[in-house]
Amino acid sequence: MADDGKQDRSPGEKRTDWAERRTALAAERTFAAWGRTGLACIGGGLAVTRLLGDLEPRWALRTLALGLMVLGAMTLLFGLRTYRKSARDLESSGEHTLSVWWIGAFAAVLTVLAGIGLVLVW
Template identity: 70%
Template sequence: MSDDQSQGRSLGEARTDWAERRTALASERTFAAWGRTALSCIGVGLAATRLFGDLEPRWLLRVLTVGLVGLGVLVLAFGFHSYQKSARDLEESGEHTVSLWWIGAFAVALAGLGVVGVVLVW
């Protein structure tokens, strides 16, 4: 007899719990992917000032930089929104995920770094 069955839980309940845990982990991995994409957009946007520093007209380089950093921030916001929705759904079923506070702090820090980078290269 398995541990779950000896504790009075059916195999179906155990499998549901495992599925919820897998869903929580998948949600965290998905947010990490959104974060990597956002970081890539921000990094390429900031690197554009070094790669294309002689680009004329100068405003075009600024539009490219601000556009890519802005896109990165939007991607991060979308990823946070998506994670927030799935985390709340999982919390209702009793599954715990990484705290929204930590995920939000990461998102704000990354977005803040992008904005500071734009200000520094402007």
């Protein structure tokens, strides 16, 4: 049996390791929730223009769609910000999380798609 240095750890240290891992997974789930909410807002903004396209005055429809899409992009960026803070805190204690680069790339792509949607709506 290979000695990886973990056999002589106390039960308290093992519980702490598991608690840090659960916290890392919770941070990832929280970002996923922010991402879903942002996508729902962006999709809602696009759907409003499609479903209520004949609504007058036209500026009110565009304002509603624009507001939903901006809210979605802001939600994604806020989720990224909170994930980055959690990941930094966890990594300072030695726990590894999903790469902030990948999470940032995901948020950036969705924000760019929201911007394209804004152009299409306007």
